[in-house]
Amino acid sequence: MGEVIVVTSGKGGVGKTTTSANIGTGLAAAGHSVVLVDTDIGLRNLDVLMGLENRIVYDLVDVTSGNCLIKQALIKDKRFFNLFLLSASQTKDKTAVNPEQMKVLAAELKAEFDYVIIDCPAGIEQGFRNAIAGADWAIVVCTPEVSSIRDADRIISLLEAAELRNPKLIINRLRPAMIKSGNMMDTTDILDILDVELIGAVPENESIIISTNHGEPAVMDNNSKAGEAYRNITRRIQGEEVPLLNIDESHGMMYRLKRLVGLGLH
Amino acid sequence: MLEFIARMLGKESASSKMVAKERLQLVLIHDRASMSPDMLNSLREDLIKVISKYIDIDEAALEFDLCQDEKDVALVANIPVIKMKRDYAAKG
């Protein structure tokens, strides 16, 4: 029996889909059987992040409405035989799926897979309720910005109300230089405010954009700092204790030395 | 150490993150103070139940709400008393 993890945030554009693609791929690379479920009906994107957009025949609504069998709608990943995508519908009505159907689906999937990763749409309406319906636990993604953290706080209390306690937080798009200059909240600042456990901190990284261009998650790129952060998150999901990535390495001793010299001139 | 010197020289003073953090803390006090009508109602009912063990209260005139100002949130209740239950201790 596997576990169902929902990736959610409240706010859009903070990295839910990026996170789903990366941890799903990371878990598959570690040898687990994984299915990614895109529940963002009408705005699906997990297919393009995985590079599978040309292979979709049946989708989530086809499955929940009984148009096809689950296994007919599961698209096999390009790289890993043990990784599958169940895509959201692009054209159907958002209300075509309800939380009860999602519970049934999640139960069936976790009987077959080690990990079921559910990519949640933005918002707190039906799409959110669908996405969390069958989840065992939740990952909340936020960025170091006021609006995103505020929405994460709201999501955390909604999750709690739905009996999904102790969600784990991923802080995404951290920018070391801005943190250094005091213009961006760091992980400590954010954890002061949100009373949750951190499961990862991901730097803002152009490798995310490049990997999205190719349809290959950055977690497979050994030279990517964001990929490394996602590899660490993948290990933590599997129960390993991994120290937090020092996203500040690019600004090590040399940076600080230069800064000091710079200061000396003033 | 170097960071400390930098801070001493005032390099970090133009920090917008502290502004963000403070604003966030305030906005969350207000956000978190909101309670669903359902929850507020069941709190109200439970309170009446507990207080009624000790005091006869005028349930119909009872006022009860979350109030907030700039920094704090308070649960404010105005509960008109009809009569104290003087023999409570005797009854056990």
Ligand SMILES: Nc1ncnc2c1ncn2[C@@H]1O[C@H](COP(=O)(O)OP(=O)(O)O)[C@@H](O)[C@H]1O
């Ligand atoms: N760590 C990162 N570094 C750079 N760009 C990122 C990072 N995380 C996400 N992005 C970009 O942000 C945008 C939104 O990400 P996405 O995962 O689609 O968010 P969501 O699913 O929450 O709406 C995408 O264009 C993505 O490439």
Ligand SMILES: [Mg+2]
């Ligand atoms: Mg998304």
